[in-house]
Amino acid sequence: MNLRSFWKFWDRAGIFLILSLLVSCVAITNEDFRRPANLPNLLLQSAPIGFAAIGMTLAIVSGAFDLSVGSIMGLTACVFVSLIESVGFIPALGVALALGAALGYLNGSIITRIGINPFITTLGTMWVFRSFAFIYTKNQPLSAQSAVFFWLGEPFLGVPRLFFLMLLAYGLAYLILYWTSFGRSLFAVGSNERAARLSGISVDRVKRRVFACVGLFGALGGTALAVRLQSAKADTALGTELIVIAAVVLGGTSLRGGSGTLAGTLGAALLFAVVYNALDMFEVQSYWQRIALGGILLAALALDGLRKWREKR
């Protein structure tokens, strides 16, 4: 009983425990890491993954997941950068977000109307959307200048504005997830699709909407990346989908659906940024860096598995 409520607590806040332990260990041992200029850097570095992981959390809560989010990020980043000088920042952002949501909705439509499972559908559209990016840019790098880039990167109260916007997005998603019927039905669909259908939830509509959300937040991630790089290329964010999914899972959202926390996802996105940053600061050889990321993911999930095993016994 006691142990079980500890695990319950661990589910909600475990990631922050790991994060704060890691931050303090690194801060104590590495003087470069605790330089004041590092904090805004670190927060900025977490933004692209952080944005994209919001949509992915919603999708995984509903029991689906999306492999095409990296390609959506790449394509929307290219469209965003190519438009920014001709139409301005806000309209370009609007087009990118609308495009992202539309691509996500397309994913959802294929899944629900044609009936291909999400894994295969998004695997297919991952390649298709990536190809669109290559065709759109003719494989040329795009770059743009905008005063807004600097404005977003500048610290406000010591924290970059882009990071505040990310927190805002998390707040918004929190409201969607817990305070709207759409959000509640995500949990229902994720825990038991049949039961959700029988209780009158239009499961297909919920799925299409959640994939549109993945696309929308993916587009936010893509534009955040473009803001950081002040450029985009057809292969921008190649392979990011797996890091996004890893962040969501590490944050405590179950891949089987029905449960998940946005705060955990945010913590995991920050954790990844801290790990990358710390490895750079310690000048760890790149061959070892990927081991660190894989190791953290496996260790966190192993702990989860251990618990399930013990509960069963």
Place this chain on the structure above:
Amino acid sequence: MNVRWIRTATCGMIAVTMAMGLGFWGCKKKSGTQHGTPERAGKKANVSGPSEKKVVGFSNFDMQYNFFQEMEKGTREACEELGYEYKLHDQKSDPAQMVSGCENLMVRGVDALIISPFEPSALGPVVQKAKAQGIPVVIDDIGGGGTDYDAIVISDCFGGGELAAEYMAEELAKRPEASKEVGILKVAPGHVYAVRRGQGFKKRIQELGYTVVSELCANDSRSQGYRVTQDMLTAHPQIAGIFCENDPMALGAVYAIRDKGQCAIADILVVGFNADPEAIEAMKAGHMAATIQQVPYEMGKTCVKLVDQLLKKEALSFTDPELREITVPVKLMTKDSVG
């Protein structure tokens, strides 16, 4: 143990560790200003005597490639020779890591930055940040992305192409049966410098009396080099030689020719560019004729020399002042010279 106790203890642990972490951040923050360099400069003035070494940061393209390992070695050794402290970052072929890694180097307090950029078009924010802090930036190879860098060091690609043309013409002249037609496999058009290899080759081979009958893009890769070579030979079966703007494509060409039952030395002469280890192996095995060797070790050393001049406020002597380019010579490497 009751539930509340566990919960309180864990909350306490989180609070304490966070407070410790933030405390470290906080106390540093009070002593310094917002940015890395002024803080570091301040620290220097307080702590160190006049003998403290200046720091050179090098953000490398990807340490898994032999080429960039050599470049890193040259950079590191030149830093040791000239008495600079050296800090390395590996971009691992990722534009986002390129930007964050360079920012991290600046946080760690470098006095000069050398970048071998994976994605030149994303250099903008890095160079602006460095300039704002008064840190000179030298680009090593790949491209400067139209930014305000201080200098860029590149291999003499055009000259290398000419060198390849001369070698090819010399070899083909020994073969009375060979036609006067040659082909070029090109890299993706975004590679500003690698594109010059084909330009140099084309100019020189035409001067030597040959015609370039086919120029196709094989997108830098071995598999596409293979496929495009097959197509090229179907359209122009009488081609006597193929110049490839990089070695992976050259290897693709070599194996396409071998699969046709011909030899990439005696029948269709293939010359590559880069001297990748695989290409050298193929040359040793007698499958490929020649390649142009870049000398990344020397490029690394040249970058540090430039940094040294920039930090001492000396004027640089550019090969091309308009583009702030400094070229490093390349070498011809043939099947005979690798032994």
